[in-house]
Amino acid sequence: MRSFDKSKTFNTELTENTEFAEKRRNEVLGYVLAGGGSTRFGRDKALAEIDGKKMLLRMWELLRGVGGEVRVVVAPGKHAGLGVTTLTDRWPGEGPLGGIITALRATAENGSRTEWNLIVGCDMPFLTLEWLSYLVERALASHAEVIVPRSASGLEPLCACWCSSGAERLQRAFDSGTRKVTEAMKQLRMEIVDESGWKRFDSAGRLFWNMNTAADYEEAKKLLEAERA
Numbered sequence: 001m002r003s004f005d006k007s008k009t010f011n012t013e014l015t016e017n018t019e020f021a022e023k024r025r026n027e028v029l030g031y032v033l034a035g036g037g038s039t040r041f042g043r044d045k046a047l048a049e050i051d052g053k054k055m056l057l058r059m060w061e062l063l064r065g066v067g068g069e070v071r072v073v074v075a076p077g078k079h080a081g082l083g084v085t086t087l088t089d090r091w092p093g094e095g096p097l098g099g100i101i102t103a104l105r106a107t108a109e110n111g112s113r114t115e116w117n118l119i120v121g122c123d124m125p126f127l128t129l130e131w132l133s134y135l136v137e138r139a140l141a142s143h144a145e146v147i148v149p150r151s152a153s154g155l156e157p158l159c160a161c162w163c164s165s166g167a168e169r170l171q172r173a174f175d176s177g178t179r180k181v182t183e184a185m186k187q188l189r190m191e192i193v194d195e196s197g198w199k200r201f202d203s204a205g206r207l208f209w210n211m212n213t214a215a216d217y218e219e220a221k222k223l224l225e226a227e228r229a
Helices: 010-016 018-023 055-064 096-109 129-140 164-175 181-187 195-201 214-228
Strands: 028-034 070-074 085-088 116-121 146-151 159-163 190-193
Touching: 028 055, 028 096, 028 129, 055 070, 055 116, 055 129, 070 096, 085 096, 096 116, 096 159, 096 164, 096 181, 116 129, 129 146, 129 159, 129 190, 129 195, 146 195, 159 164, 164 181
Parallel strands: 028 070, 028 116, 070 085, 146 190
Antiparallel strands: 116 159, 146 159
16 A cells, blocks of 8 residues: 655646556546535635636546546536536436436446446545545455445545446435435445545545535635645
8 A cells, every 4th residue: 555645746646646547547437526506605616726726627637547537527518618528417406416326327328347436526625646546446346336435524425436336226216305425325335434444645634625615615725735835
């Protein structure tokens, strides 16, 4: 297992992880969820910039550094001009569960032999390649259908590896009215990564921190600037 070096910059991590990504290119697909309404944020948070780069593109590049093709799940007509491959959410406005099912069904319906899908939200500025690479390795060695970390806040389903075979059961839960991702996940075989598995990648306690509001965004920028100082 590679050691965690918090001094590395985002771009340095991307460069140094090229060999890992090439090795896993046909074993995992990546999806960034960017179809939410960003109501509490006040504007589209996928377009908010960190270090001069839109969060959507930052997360897309991060997933590119981990494995194969990366798509961005978007609301109809959104983010078409950013130079990334987009996938229209089949259930826009229905929350992240619909986006997850959209991603899993796309992998299955494209005839891909890839079983695993790394799916993350677009608003998690403290995720690292080292952590995501570890998560992918856990998935590839597992017989579960979803590999999900658990923090002090509970399960973190918007930073998880999902097996394409679980799409139909998630769809049935969705069709029956379930919208909470952690509730729908109960239909699948889960492997939980607890603190002993992820803490070494998160010395500052911010790995799963997301930007729900404009205040969260400003705080994230300050924290990242302080880390580089």
